[in-house]
Amino acid sequence: MNEDELVEYFRTQMRQDPDVASAVAAIRTLLEFLKRDKGETILGLRENLTQAIDRLTGVDSSVAVSSGGELFLRFISLTSLEHDDLSRCKKVMVERGELFLKKISFSRNKVAKLCHTFIKDGAKILTHSSSRVVLRVLEKAVAEKKRFTVYVTESQPDCAGKKMAEALKNLNVPVTVVLDAAVGYIMEKVDLVIVGAEGVVESGGIINKIGTYQMAVCSKAHNKPFYVVAESFKFVRLYPLNQQDVPDRFKYKADTLKTVENLAEEHPMIDYTPPSLITLLFTDLGVLTPSAVSDELIKLYL
């Protein structure tokens, strides 16, 4: 399976169900790649996979993809430890991979189940941009006969917020789209903030659509709880100190990275929200305090 096929496969994955997280898509692709891979040695296999992952991140620069990729690699290496015989090993890998995919497909519901109890009847919720997980949580809450109103930031440049608002309207939840600049204004009247995340970093902070940070700062200033909902496969081994420290490959679109040489003029697509601003993270591993995140990652990678 050459690179173009790979990319093609990835793209189709994304296209076929728009509801899938890019990380999941990446993992699927890699699994496919693994199946078709002709490598003899485990080392070779790793080589190819790493290349493939780079390729994918080249296509979609989101943190999720790379986190997915890393996870997959880790998974390969872990399993490869158990069996030395490649062919058997591959078999195990494949089935476990399927299993893994199966498991993480539940994760959103798990998150929803954990989180909806924090939305009390008549709550006013502020959310940023559009996040599938957040949407799922709110769906759950509606199913629980909870009444709440939602403010969604329009979230320039791609106006993803509008999409979110639409989705919520269909649930007939009263929803208002607000300007990104209106976060400070609106914060006063909301009860809690819920945002998704593209990646959850080791510090327990998150990387998410640009504008999340300001929202977090604002909510801190108003002592409003700031909740993050994210599946565990978004955990990524990365420790940004501040916005500067976030690698460019995440900050900017893949193609912009290729085309533009002076990034100074470019708008970053994501920002980093430090753990101190986050009240709680809801993941399929349970409700975590920011400090618990690194714990998880340590458990996984050490």
Place this chain on the structure above:
Amino acid sequence: MRGRLQRRPHSGMGRSVLLAALHCSVLTGRVRQVNMADADGGGERKQNDSIPHTQDGTDTKNHAIARAKTEGKELTKEEKQRLRKEKKQQKKNKKDDKNTPETETEKKPVAPAAAQQTIPVVKAPAVVPAAAAEAPAPAPTSAPADKPAKTKAELRAERRARQEADRASKQGKKGDPSQPPTASKPKAPPSDLQPVVKRLPEHVQADDPAVVKKLAKKLERQQIPLRSDYGYKVSLFSHLHQYSRKAPLTQHISIPSTVIHPSIVRLGLQYSQGIVAGSNSRSIALLHAFKQVIRDYNTPPNEELSRDLVNKLKPYISFLNQCRPLSASMGNAIKYIKKEISNIPSQCKEEEAKDRLLKCIDSYIVEKIQLAAKAIAKYAIEKISDGDVILVYGCSSLVNHILFEAFEKERKFRVIVVDSRPRLEGREALRRLVKKGIHCTYVLISTLSYIMPEVSKVFLGAHALLANGYVMSRVGTSQIALVAKAYNVPVLVCCETYKFCERVQTDSFVSNELDDPDDLIVTRKGKTQLERWQEVSSLGLLNLVYDVTPPDFVDLVITDLGMIPCTSVPVVLRVKNVDQ
């Protein structure tokens, strides 16, 4: 009938109070021994007298040092000379006091017996308490039998007192006996007329024996009994006095009171019993009492009113201060009166002078208190919008007034009344609001953080606004502000400008007031935990009266001059001083 009598300066009321006092002293063994204590106290005082006057100087000096200790400030030059002045002043006092009794006797043919009693009193101070102490002797009473008698007398005294209070406060359109009082020391005024209020008052340096002794001496000169501290005092507050409500000052007053005007005695009793409480009602009551005094005053021969009257007021003031430390508002009121008195030209006729003073006082009440309240209400109502949930604490007459006004203006809001032990003044506020038909919720201060999320605005009353922008108010106010800040709820403080005060204070310790510690005792489910706290040496009860709220908790101060930030209090003060 009684109504008439008590209004007569030298009969009726005065007597009834004193009777009450006597009864107490007759009946309760406790009191008797207090008297005894006084008696020896008297003896010791005699010694002090014998000490040559230079003593005074040293006294003042080490008292000054003491103050330096307590307040942690070094003596400024002008303070020094203040002290000097005061020394002179006191010498003068002596003279004045000498001839006050005469004046008394002259204008009191009604009770010559009293007059006779007085003269020895002046000569040998020790006799007064002694007499008081002997009084019980002829009454070999069986306690139970007399108890009712005593209580009745007390009752009468206090009923009168309370009515007085109501009247005074109601006249202030905002009377509520339950409003928290203030006891900030009167600020040092510019005019050098009243050394009494000029010094750092004794009631914030109870820990300095020199000062205490000095106070005792002064009082005795003015023939005012010294009130003895009660119970074990918490180490941090040993510089403050702590009195028991059960031992009112009036118990020690010989009958008939020679120096203290009955209306003042009554007022004192009301203060010390907390019947008149709340800075507004207290000030109004004070002003009315002074009106009474002035009415009954007539200038002794070869004295001029402006001088003599002021001197006459002095013992009264220190008496009241004994009953309960003066509040900032009272301080300002006194300052005002004294100024007015001193402004009276010497050639002016007595009658018209008195008339003029009375008018001044009335106008003070009207302008500074009643109209101020109106103005504040006008501003405050703008800040109350429909659907508001307003949190109030304790029972501030001003805040209540505002809420009433707002309610009459058909504003739709509900009120959360927060209350705190031991005074539970909130209940009074609650009753009033509910009676008016305002929708109320009632919680205790401990559950503040539960209720706060519902609240949209916090309205607080104040007892004094200090020059550094701190708000001095009923203890707990600062806590409310703190929590409100934590929940981003705006905090509005309502305060008339006559409560502004040049003093500065950054914590609630330096100058505060301790109320009767017994108030803390409660009985739940038939058990009284603190019953015998006196006997446990290591146990102390702290019944603090005030605290100060740092300006950064307060979003807005509503005064009769409009809405200002805490920080611009000094500005207002300057303006005031200019126009005064």
Place this chain on the structure above:
Amino acid sequence: MPGTDKETDLSERIEAFLAELKRGGSGTGPLRGSAETARETAALLRRITAQARWSSAGDLMEIIRKEGRRMTAAQPSETTVGNMVRRVLKIIREEYARSGGSSEEADQQESLHKLLTSGGLNEENFRQHFPPLKANVIEAINELLTELEGTTDNIAMQALEHIHSNEVIMTIGRSRTVEAFLKDAARKRKFHVIVAECAPFCQGHEMATSLSEADIETTVITDAAIFAVMSRVNKVIIGTQTVLANGGLRAVSGTHTLALAAKHHSTPLIVCAPMFKLSPQFPNEEDTFHKFVSPQEVLPFTEGEILSKVNVHCPVFDYVPPELITLFISNIGRNAPSYIYRLMSELYHPEDHEL
């Protein structure tokens, strides 16, 4: 037949316990200290394990879950009950695993690692039957009980590490743990304790009297004076009713104010909390979080007609967010609030978080 007799006897005991819990704390929070409750619960569970009919660990866990649910329902505010049930469940899991030979007690916490490595979705069904299991479980529960006995002392022992001589310590209400803690310290050091009375129940008064008897210089203040006095306090030591999963507290009302005041004067806030008070509950505005007692406590019935027009609330508990807390002192050591979640995962099995 003895079996049924035991059964009825058992169920009667359970009922009695439930009834007690229901009436538990008509006013001043739980009538008995939560330590006691914890012990009783554990003892009862042991009895159940001993007397109830069960063949496999699965059944036992089912039974205990069932009873556990009822107990917690009986007095939602008394979280220790639920915690004990969880502990016991955890014990059963462990014992089961051990007798099963598999040492998969390494880490039951759901984790990414597990997500990747664990083979298959098949959950342990605890169906196998091990004869010695019963004995082992009971044994383990006994250990738990002994641990419970020790908690207060263990905490008290650490007192001297935290209290230096003649400092001013503030506490609120009455916590037996804190009481022991301070008294222990008082044996060596002189210091001054300020107790906030915590109206309307005024447990503070009891606290003060008992401290002063151990002649510690004690001062009782009203709740209103907390902030005023805080500026002179250099440590705040409080007990709590529950430690929440996020490191926050569910403590007697007034504590939040106290904590805020402490924060404002940046005074360290130390919480003495035995492990059995850790509860996997989170402070969502869930309705079982608060506990309201009769308004009688606040506004007497004799207040008359205004009562029908006034709403009086008397919540017993406050939520204190973790950021206001400096340190936890538990019977197994001292932790920062951020570490609580870890303890949580050690004590309880994630699947038992909701019974």
Place this chain on the structure above:
Amino acid sequence: MAGRVGKQNRPTSGAGNANRKGAADQEEEEQPLQAVLIADSFNRRFFPISKDQPRALLPLANVAMIDYTLEFLTSTGVQETFVFCCWMSNKIKEHLLKSKWCRPTSPNTVHIITSDLYRSLGDVLRDVDAKSLVRSDFLLVYGDVVSNIDVTQALQEHWHRRKVEKNVSVMTMIFKESSPGHKSRCEEDNVIVAMDSKSKRVLHYQKTHGLKRLQFPMNIFHSGSDEFEIRHDLLDCHISICSPQVAELFTDNFDYQTRNDFVRGILVNEEILGNQIHLHVTADGYGARVSNLLMYDAVSSDMVRRWVYPLTPEANFTDQEGQGCTHSRRNVYRGAGVSLGHGSQVEENVLIGRETSIGANCHISNSIIGNNCTIGDNVVLDRAYIWNNVRIAKGSKITQSVLCDSVEVKEGVTLNCQCVLAYNVVVGPNISLPEGTVVSMHHPDEEEEEDEDEFLSDDAEVSNSQAKTKLKAFSAAEVGTEGRGFIWRASSLPEAEEDELAQSLWGLELNPDPESDSESEMSEGSHDLGSRGVSPELDDVKVFQTEVLGTLQRGMEENISCDNLVLEINSLKYAYNISLKEVMQILTKVVLEFPFQQQGPQLTAAQYCSLLLPLLKKWAPVFKNYVKRAQDHLDCLAAMEEFFLEHEAYWGAMVKVLMSVYQLEILDEEAIMRWFSHGVTSDKSRLLRKNQGLLKFIQWLEEAEDESSEEEVDAA
């Protein structure tokens, strides 16, 4: 059942025999505490509701009342309870059998004893005695008592008393302190009690309801007790601790029907029998009996406001499945599966039963809604008590009403205060029921034939009435076009019935008359002041009067300017919040009495005048200040008249007084004329008007007037 009985005598084994009465000390240990619960009210207060359901089973906060009572008994340590039912006994039995009380594990064994012969409390207790059910002191309560009082202390006292002097104290009644005017005080059982302060012995006991004046027998005053209290601040919890003798006594005197009879009886021939009744007054704890719908309203709201803690709605003490509900801010309770439409406000003190669905933009406050109800959009509920399976269509408005099970309210119906819709009634659409309407599926006429066979008891033949209802048609005018049900109009009943019905549902005076509560306000005012000092017994008006007097006197002596006087008086006015009218009357009175103050009461009219007139002149400004509007004039005159009516001797002076005030322009002639022609209140005042001088004066006035005013006079 057998099993239970077996269990029941396990704890009480050996103590079964009833001849060991007295000797309370032994009994304390050995005897289990017993209780007699009467699950019948023996009156028809809840008709027509109680036609379909016995009162004890009516839901209060979605729990049958009897369950509260049983829970109360159990929590106070009662181990054995005898439930006596009469009306619809089978229903009660059924209910109890499937309740938790009859579970084997229940700590409180419940025996159900049914008979249709019970007509009163008396009958029951006689039966208790006959069956000799009770072995020792027992608790006596009704099936509709809601309480959380802990009676253990009372029990101790009771036992102690009985130990000290054997069998003298037969009963201890439990009362709760609560000031008059308290919402959950039932006007009907307002009692006034004279009790010995120390021994708590009842000396006199009287229901005050409907009494204008009270009298006390002399003997209570010179009875041995050196100190005794007469209390009206007590709320009867209808809980009493009885010794077994009580039952016997009931057997002995067949005329005892109610506890009231009993108490009165005991007290009357206390000397003869030497039995005493005691009182236990508790300050904390809650106890009340739901004796009518007003009380139902009060108790329900107390329940929701948590006064009966720990018996709160969310506690689910009956532990039935799914009864549990959650409690959140401002006392809002929601059962499982409750759904609220958007924009619906649940204000405060609301309990919503499980599976109930509420539409959009509703506004609900202080209400209790049962299970499985359906409420449409834009419904407004205030103090509505809605039982189970009720359907309310959109746009309805319900205030302080009771809707029984499976009632249906169609669109746009308005229920005004104190309506009652009994079971299965349908009303609407678009109809407004006037205040106090009672609608039932039973036709009121059913009553007549029932009335013969039954007296006060609820038990009645329902079967035949069913048939009747078929025949009768529902009037659309009354219950709406689609309505089903008959209005129980008071008029449709004979006189006796009428007020009984009026009583039966909503207590007596639906809203206590203003002055009564105003005065209670006043007393409260003084009371709370008392809390911070001493409570004055002086009534404000009096004080005010003396104050005014004082002021004026001083005014005299120190001739203070009138303005100042006015200032004084105003301040006083505020101080005692006296209305302007009163001020004027008092002022007038005071001034007129002033001469007496100066010279003592014995004055001739002439002297009096000579003294008074200068005063009037002096204080004219003061008067003017108050006498402005025409009304004031009249009031002033009225006051004068009043004064002179009291002092006939000075009628002569009156004219002069009037004259002077007229000349001082304090009063104008119309006013005087008006007063003269109209003001007649009593024949004495008519007499007054006959007074020669007055007539002259009036004449003089008339002459002084011109045409216009003359017409006026004619008109007047």
